[in-house]
Amino acid sequence: MASVQSRETTQTTTPRNRRGERARTIPEQIADHLGIAILNGEYKGGERISEQEVARLYASSRGPVREAIRALEKRGLVELFPRRGAWVVDIxxxxxxxxFNIRAVLLGLAARNVAARPDAPEAIAEMLSHCSGLRVQAARDDVDPVAFALAVGRTGGIMYRQCATPHLIRMLRDQNQGSLWGLIWRERPLDFFTAERRRETAQDWSDIAQAIAQRDGARAERVVRKALYDSRDGAMATLKVLRGETVDPAKFIRD
Amino acid sequence: MASVQSRETTQTTTPRNRRGERARTIPEQIADHLGIAILNGEYKGGERISEQEVARLYASSRGPVREAIRALEKRGLVELFPRRGAWVVDIxxxxxxxxFNIRAVLLGLAARNVAARPDAPEAIAEMLSHCSGLRVQAARDDVDPVAFALAVGRTGGIMYRQCATPHLIRMLRDQNQGSLWGLIWRERPLDFFTAERRRETAQDWSDIAQAIAQRDGARAERVVRKALYDSRDGAMATLKVLRGETVDPAKFIRD
DNA sequence: CATTGTAGAATTGTCGACATTCGACATTTG
DNA sequence: CAAATGTCGAATGTCGACAATTCTACAATG
Structure with missing residues (x-):
């Protein structure tokens, strides 16, 4: 189990991590694998995570595992108490x-920043093309929700990578890979099950692209939020059925 | 130099880290000290940080230093490249x-969440009282900008600690201590130099508290953003004079 | 002259061992 | 009997050493 590429499997073809492209380190692999396990419910909320046990599990030592656990804390999946250990947060x-709400305001800010930049014509073109692709996908009735979610994510990525605010880009990117958001969005979509929702979302993103093209930052932000709030509500409805929990009505912010 | 409490200075009075209160670990101390050094410009942007050198400097070993550097990456002060090392980002x-813009949207979301919670009367009372204190401070003409900034920060803290969204609270708290925002706000205020700005800000926060008391989340968010944008512009004006740089006009988002 | 290839040096990644701390349980004391 | 104290086991924190990679400089070649 736990197929992390161990150290001694030194392949003749080195992993080709050329300048700039981040290599896939062992702590990262452990963090990803452990994170997905947490998100899959293999570790219950409130459970303690033992460094030694994880090290044994991944045939590694406690050093890389410590780093992986710190990364999981950054992603918000475990809570750390000095000299006491790491506990799994309950989701x-x-x-x-x-x-979803946090994503909405951050992505909204990114949209605003892109709209305020006069020097992003090729990004706008790329967004518009992606959005028409999105609409084409949404027009069909037999689209895989996972694939559609990925396409939507890519569209957002094209947008926020152009916002020229490194901090914000980093936050959004970190959220994408490995955190709660990443799982919700990529591995287990909770929305886009109906053709109507897919059409609606495709239309939203087209509106966003258009608003950006017209330099209307306020409108772009508004539509981004609306799109995310809709997805949030779709996801909440799904989860309510799946898990039978209730949700704090205060979370359902609008406009 | 670098007065980090080393391991061998075992005092007879143990640091009394009782249950729940986070102890001050060595990596944390190193990260804080290094972070402030970076923010003070003792490390230039683009400069490389050597683990071994830092370990020597703080009379520690590379393990804790590695952890400290990872923490600085989380705070956005250094950039990490696997197998290549850490570089200081240029500020x-x-x-x-x-x-400031990121803070504005996150704090705005927190305000909205507080306003949407019907069960926070004592927090609202505390906020209102703090805000009247703020107005009293602002009424005087000889207030220390640093003290005023701290008071404003406390008011915001009272608010967002009540927003009942752990992720958001964590993000805002992390930002407060140690990151770029923390320094700007606490150690080297860049706004609140004029009595007018202080009065304006005190009024803004009173408005925010009132909007929350009236459950008007949208208005609370609007005023939070306005307050932060005003501070941003004040800070930018100060910094433009101090450093003689120009700022991308696209950053001056409004409303 | 520019480019490529190759050593050597420096740095990061990993590991096992030891020191210290925390929590649980047993014991003692009022 | 309750509360405080002492002891013990297990986990985290720290350290030094080794392995692997990357960087730098320099030489060889077209």
Missing amino acids: TLDAIADI | TLDAIADI
């Missing part, structure tokens, strides 16, 4: 709703 | 403006 429906 | 005026 409530409220927390998931919060993630 | 441009654009980046500082970005931090």
